[in-house]
Amino acid sequence: MREDYRHWQRIPTRWADNDVYGHVNNVVHYAFMDTVxxxxxxxxxxxxxxxxxxxxxxxxxxxxxRASIAFPEAVDAGLRVGKLGRSSVRYEVGFYPEHRDAVVAEGHFVHVFVDRATREPVEIPAGLRTAMEGLVVA
Incomplete structure (x- = not known):
């Protein structure tokens, strides 16, 4: 449900997002998650x-x-944090067509924070952690 998400971003679909079946192709949802x-x-x-x-x-x-969307619809992407670890975070995203309350897709991304140079895991920096805590859901 929309109220389960803490942050929102509206993402417009593009003509090129539609596939030959007339809806936004599945890979585009991953780009939307990355974007939000x-x-x-x-x-x-x-x-x-x-x-x-x-x-x-x-x-x-x-x-x-769960359902399809198509250009020129815009998508409201809801963001929350489902799990916050020492060096990792699980972001959860719900996609809702603008002006509708039925979710069309739900996904997640897990980020592990690493040192830029060594690529070894590090603690999530304090400022980022504080912001992430504001997105945590029970």
Whole structure:
């Protein structure tokens, strides 16, 4: 349900997102997840993608499809944190067509934070962790 998500971003679909079957292709949902997560990390949580010492690498992703959407519909992407560990976080995303309350897809991404140079796991930086705690759901 929409109220289960803590952060929202509207993402427009593009003409090129539709496949030959007339709906947004399944791979596009993964790009939408990547977009809402990284937009939030950069604009809200303060992730420095160019010079920060820690970066998040995707180690797992998944999406369940419930219904289709098609261009020119926009999608409201709801974001929450389902699990917050020492060096990893599981982001959960729900996709809702604008102006509708029925979810069309739900997915998750798991990021492990690593040292930019060594690629060894590190603790999630304090500022990012604090922001992530605001997205945690019970």
């Amino acid at each position: 997560i990284n937009t939030w990390l950069i604009t809200v949580a303060g992730l420095d993608i160019h010079d920060g010492l820690a970066i998040g690498l995707c180690v797992e992703s998944h999406c369940d499809y």
